[in-house]
Amino acid sequence: GNSVTQMEGPVTLSEEAFLTINCTYTATGYPSLFWYVQYPGEGLQLLLKATKADDKGSNKGFEATYRKETTSFHLEKGSVQVSDSAVYFCALSDTGGSNYKLTFGKGTLLTVNP
């Protein structure tokens, strides 16, 4: 079956530090990959996505590249801000009969200190 593994948190950084949150996946088909972000007290919202190998998703200074050879989709940002403090979820959506469903990782809590 499908699964997503992302690095355990919490991650604590100082403002302007470089961020990497690792995400690897297992899928039976040709999945699309997503990063969702959850700010305190809110629901999840899409941060970025990539739908095929070697695609790079980007938004708000965050980037992630779909690497089929390493089955990875690591999230990066060059200079984090206090406002980036949130929980980040990696997710995949596979092709085929169950392409409605999203499979989520367990989430990584990021705290950015001023």
Added chain:
Amino acid sequence: NAGVTQTPKFQVLKTGQSMTLQCAQDMNHEYMSWYRQDPGMGLRLIHYSVGAGITDQGEVPNGYNVSRSTTEDFPLRLLSAAPSQTSVYFCASRSQPSSYNEQFFGPGTRLTVL
């Protein structure tokens, strides 16, 4: 568009009580789903629906019922609440079946069962 709306935002129940968590979307999405979010567990799929009149179980369906009489609404019923159902519940929707379409989330319902 209001997107995905959920009511109530907070609820406290006693063990054995029943209640319905409401979810509605105004985007004419076919696919709707319910998740629960617990610390260290990420998001777990409870039930989902691929259209009006069609529902199916997710990973953790026990103790919950759903129905989908209209495209817009997808209520989640707790039949006899238990302390193990204390959680944050998220409703989500997604457009026609495609692995790369974004899933939209509601703001969540925080449920405590005493």
